[in-house]
Amino acid sequence: MAHTPRILVVDDDPLVVESLAEFLEHDGHRTTTACGGEEALALLENNAHSPDRDPFGLVVSDINMPDLDGLELLKHLRKTYEDLAVIMITGFGKIESAVEAIKLGAADYLTKPLVDEELRIAVSKALRQHQLLAENKSLKDQLSQRYGIENVVGADYRMQKVYDLVDAVADSRTTVLVSGESGTGKSLMARAIHTRSPRGSGPFVTVSCGAIPETLMESELFGHVKGAFTGADADKPGKCLAADGGTLFIDEINSATPALQLKLLRVLQEKKFEPIGSTQTQEVDVRFVLATNKPLEDLVRAGEFREDLYYRINVVNLAMPSLRERVGDIPLLAEHFLTKYCEQNNKQRTIGHEAMDALRGYDWPGNVRELENAIERAVVLSRQPQITAAHLPESITGEVGGLGLGRNHAGHAGSHPAGNMGEHVWGNVGGGGGNVGGGWTPMPLAEALQEPERCILLAALEANNWNRQETAGQLGINRTTLYKKIKHFRLDEPG
Ligand SMILES: Nc1ncnc2c1ncn2[C@@H]1O[C@H](COP(=O)(O)OP(=O)(O)O)[C@@H](O)[C@H]1O
Ligand SMILES: [Mg+2]
Known part of the structure; x- marks a missing residue:
């Protein structure tokens, strides 16, 4: 039976786990035992990261355990191992905890003393549930492979490359530089990297070098102590500290002044800094993701960006393609935003052919952000069930000037009178x-x-x-x- 998933049996009493495991083995199952919740989690974790992992399909656990009780264990399991089924064993007369277990996603519960036949039925039911969950998960994985990760939409191969890179780096603490024009989804990707990383449940903190005056920037990042400068009337922790255990996303790094670049170099290198006015060095466990909307190499060549900092942050570069480079994704994104804004506005709309043609034909200097805004506007403006070119800004339909300026494809929808809904262009x-x-x-x-x-x-x-x-x-x-x-x-x- 080497191919059936293993069953993990958890109880703080070694005698109980052994006899339970023996019973299940006798029934033809493969089992592993853990004395307590912590040990169970460690076992699962090790197995998940082991090169020749032998998956678990079911956990049978006691609720009452001193180190990490069964319900806490259940919560962890449901979060981390989507397809693992769990059976909880409760003390006699503890119906509240049984109800709680089911609410938290347990497949079943059994009350002590265990009845052989009940255990058998519960185990075979739970293993079936595991199989369904596993199939479901693999379907979901396939879908997310095809259409993107998290809520990132894009099937173009350039996006697939981006997803692959995100997957490759998410697990580590590697610094990532996300580059691309404004509106290409850099902030979205930074968050996706965080969410998919082991620090995903930790803080995700954003600071933008372009948005804050240089004098405040340092205090924003590193914090200050009371009296450090006029107006500093209390200690204030900075964003570096706020991001401890999580991810610090530094946006528009290309706007960082020379002074700030120097300070950043040290934090990136040593993960150490001093709040303004303090001599106490603080050390943090932070993963850095940075974004630039200008090619940093150009700035380095122009002497505007420190070369040493450039090498420090350009470890892995996620280059976001512009929207005009992935025209095939325009309908996909348009439908995605249509659904989003229809829901928000409580409307039902479709996008007409000529409108879709106009969207595909435009060259999108503002990239996905501009497309999102155009769709939101169209949903809000439209009175009929179908969105037509008339609902799109003139810059997109090419009506202005009649020259189709800024259009991607020559002679596209620009020449069609707006609003001829129902006519096939x-x-x-x-x-x-x-x-x-x-x-x-x-x-x-x-x-x-x-x-x-x-x-x-x-x-x-x-x-x-x-x-x-x-x-x-x-x-x-x-x-x-x-x-x-x-x-x-x-x-x-x-x-
Ligand atoms: N691939 C994508 N799929 C879905 N939404 C996207 C995608 N790329 C960008 N967006 C959306 O477009 C807007 C701009 O993205 P953002 O990440 O802020 O771009 P940037 O940081 O590069 O300027 C956001 O509302 C974001 O959610
Ligand atoms: Mg951004």
């Missing part, structure tokens, strides 16, 4: 998709073929009055493929 094939008939914007072929494909499908569907059998036949594809493409391009029959 791609009615004739070859009407000028992203790169067809217009200029050339560098992009992968698969991406460039999206618009022409959509417009061919639409023309064929219209010609066949949305008869899918006929359309599929004419296009020489099977119906399932056609269904998928209709969904993908959202070419459902109008009305």
Whole structure:
């Protein structure tokens, strides 16, 4: 039975664990024993980090234990090991703790003295629950692999690379530099690194070098003691101390003055500092994540940024792609924000084709932040169930000046009168998709073929009055493929 998950048996009484384990082994299970909650946690932790880990599927634990009681253990387990099932054993007549255990997510509880048959049934039920939880977790992992991590949305391979890097560094205390234009999600990634790290339950503290005048910056970071300067009428701890045990996110590091750069160098190197006006050195356990919206190499070359600090912070660089570099993610992000703001505003909206085309065609100097703002605005403005180009700012639809300035794809939605909802703007094939008939914007072929494909499908569907059998036949594809493409391009029959 080497492939079934192990059962961890926990009780502070060695005789009880041994006899329980023996009973379960006799039934064909593999067991491991722990005398108390602390030992159980340590065992699980070691196993999770061991290269040849042999997973546990179920914990059977007593509630009454002196070091870490069963309910506390249960709380830890539910937080850290999503797919582990737990059975709690309560003393006779302790129904409140049994109820509490179920509330906290135990699969089942048993009361002492244990009845063999009850234990058997509870164990086999709990192992089934574990299997379901494990399947669920692996599905969730797959989903998050595909669509991003935490609430970060993006399926572009450049984003996948970012996720991989985040995963690779999250476990360690390595300093991370997140670089990218404003609005590309640097702050979001900093938080994702923190959340996914072992210090995720510790503090996440942000300080921005651009937002605070230099004179206050030092006190903001390191704190000060009473009387250190005029107005310092009490001791004030700084953000470095506030981030102890967690992550300190230093935003806009490119704006740090030379004096601040020097101070930061020392903290990053030694994790030590003195509050202003104090001679007492403080030491902290902090993970540093920094962000820059300008390439630091350029600043180093221009003599505006210390080279030693640059090397100290550029250990791992997460380079966030701009939104115009990942056009394929625009619909994904647009739908994500649509859901968010529809919920917030208690509305139900969809995004019309021409509006989506306009979104895809725009070059987004303000990146994801600008897209988020555009969608929020559109949701708020729209009165009909569908968001049209009329609900988008003119800078995006390209109505201003008629030249389509700032647009990504030549001849895209800019030439379509805003608000012609329900009219298919791609009615004739070859009407000028992203790169067809217009200029050339560098992009992968698969991406460039999206618009022409959509417009061919639409023309064929219209010609066949949305008869899918006929359309599929004419296009020489099977119906399932056609269904998928209709969904993908959202070419459902109008009305
Ligand atoms: N990949 C993404 N998925 C979902 N939301 C994003 C993504 N990138 C950015 N955002 C959102 O866009 C806004 C700007 O992101 P932010 O992290 O503040 O950018 P930056 O720090 O690079 O200026 C935030 O509201 C953020 O939640
Ligand atoms: Mg930011």
